[in-house]
Amino acid sequence: MASPATSIGNVACKPSALQAIVFEAPRQLQILDQLLLPFESVYVPIRNLEDGHRAIRTMQVRGAPAIAIVGVLALVVDALNSNRPVAPTAVGPFLTYIDDSIKYLLTSRPTAVNLFEATNRLTRHLENVAAAGTDVDGLKAALLAYGEAMLTQDIKDNRRIGRYGAEYILSGGHTPVHDGNQADPARSWSVLTHCNTGALATAGWGTALGIIRSLHAAVNSDNEHGHFQAYCTETRPYLQGSRLTAYELVHDGIPATLITDSMVSALLATHRIDAVVVGADRVTANGDTANKIGTYQLAIAARYHGVPMIVAAPTTSIDLGRRSGAEIEIEERPQEELLAVTGRVTLCGTPEAQGEEENVDASLPATTKYRMPLAAPGIQAWNPSFDVTPAALIDAIVTELGVVTKNAQGEFDLAGFIQTRRAE
Numbered sequence: 001m002a003s004p005a006t007s008i009g010n011v012a013c014k015p016s017a018l019q020a021i022v023f024e025a026p027r028q029l030q031i032l033d034q035l036l037l038p039f040e041s042v043y044v045p046i047r048n049l050e051d052g053h054r055a056i057r058t059m060q061v062r063g064a065p066a067i068a069i070v071g072v073l074a075l076v077v078d079a080l081n082s083n084r085p086v087a088p089t090a091v092g093p094f095l096t097y098i099d100d101s102i103k104y105l106l107t108s109r110p111t112a113v114n115l116f117e118a119t120n121r122l123t124r125h126l127e128n129v130a131a132a133g134t135d136v137d138g139l140k141a142a143l144l145a146y147g148e149a150m151l152t153q154d155i156k157d158n159r160r161i162g163r164y165g166a167e168y169i170l171s172g173g174h175t176p177v178h179d180g181n182q183a184d185p186a187r188s189w190s191v192l193t194h195c196n197t198g199a200l201a202t203a204g205w206g207t208a209l210g211i212i213r214s215l216h217a218a219v220n221s222d223n224e225h226g227h228f229q230a231y232c233t234e235t236r237p238y239l240q241g242s243r244l245t246a247y248e249l250v251h252d253g254i255p256a257t258l259i260t261d262s263m264v265s266a267l268l269a270t271h272r273i274d275a276v277v278v279g280a281d282r283v284t285a286n287g288d289t290a291n292k293i294g295t296y297q298l299a300i301a302a303r304y305h306g307v308p309m310i311v312a313a314p315t316t317s318i319d320l321g322r323r324s325g326a327e328i329e330i331e332e333r334p335q336e337e338l339l340a341v342t343g344r345v346t347l348c349g350t351p352e353a354q355g356e357e358e359n360v361d362a363s364l365p366a367t368t369k370y371r372m373p374l375a376a377p378g379i380q381a382w383n384p385s386f387d388v389t390p391a392a393l394i395d396a397i398v399t400e401l402g403v404v405t406k407n408a409q410g411e412f413d414l415a416g417f418i419q420t421r422r423a424e
């Protein structure tokens with residue numbers, strides 16, 4: 001795929017990185033509009049709370065960790081913007097203002113826990129800073145530092161998840177099912193993933209796609225391990241897999257093959273897949289995992305074929321306050337997202353598309369978006385954005401603290417694991 005044109009502000013340039021969030025302290029925030037990828041890279045400014053809420057709600061920014069970071073950074077730019085002095089100047093009213101702003105942000109999307117977790121922690125942090133005795137400028141400084149720390153911490157955590165996940169798969173921590181023998185060092189490695197869990201869904205590197213990146217790097221740097229191959233699903237209805245994950249895989253030069261969601265069982269039946277690796281929007285205390293719709297049926301098919309099902313989840317995606325997946329609110333999105341696709345008309349993938357300039361049909365106005373209906377007019381559609389995979393179908397949960405597997409009772413003890421690792 002040719003690189004899409006990128007524009008930052010009004011300046012066109014080449015994309016240099018897969019960077020979903022660009023923050024220049026103290027108050028310049030831009031996000032890569034993921035509704036336009038993979039054919040156009042356009043950064044849009046987030047100037048205030050309303051911009052942040054809209055970007056999350058309309059899915060210009062995607063993925064649980066990225067949503068949390070953009071939400072908090074929207075609070076930062078909103079509260080620090082001197083051209084828009086909405087934030088009160090006394091400590092008590094300022095804290096109330098932040099509290100109300102958080103309540104508003106949390107109405108954007110309900111399922112992913114990360115924004116809830118991040119804003120909860122932020123509230124406690126600001127209350128502590130206030131209690132230690134500070135003025136509003138001190139609170140603003142603490143808010144800014146908190147937002148900046150989220151960006152760097154998320155990348156660190158993802159790198160750890162990538163390393164732990166890759167080691168787990170390569171060491172055969174799971175039950176091997178691949179036709180090749182686990183003990184054969186020259187064998188090939190293949191992993192199937194779903195949805196959007198890479199650099200675009202996080203501050204960088206990614207969670208499940210971070211494991212794929214680390215695995216690809218490990219296999220490539222060690223010829224003994226042979227060849228690495230990733231497979232990604234389209235991820236209907238909103239095509240996060242074919243538009244975003246596929247874009248990242250091509251960008252990184254990772255050998256990758258796209259399948260439709262309906263091909264999963266057929267692929268697993270070929271015995272080519274060593275592991276299924278997915279992300280998480282909310283993992284409850286027992287290990288039940290809400291993730292992009294389609295994950296549940298992937299887990300059922302993986303279990304049937306004896307392929308390990310691995311969830312990549314930073315601890316910020318783990319909700320110990322909910323006992324099981326029955327307590328997770330599942331977002332339902334508009335029917336239109338299923339009934340039609342939106343995009344620009346391009347020549348991508350056709351014999352006419354020889355260079356990136358030819359990629360977009362020049363006869364069409366650059367700013368025009370087109371909608372193509374996919375279903376019979378008048379049909380009703382059900383569009384839950386996520387589903388819950390029961391812990392029983394999950395073999396391992398990879399966090400930045402390490403890999404959680406089941407105990408002798410066949411259960412995940414996430415609370416115990418986190419407590420023990422944090423105490424070490």
Ligand SMILES: CSC[C@@H](O)[C@@H](O)C(=O)COP(=O)(O)O
Nearest residue numbers: 062063064195197201279280292
């Ligand atoms: C990187 S964590 C996993 C997810 O957030 C991801 O799988 C996902 O569900 C993204 O969904 P989206 O609805 O596009 O925000």
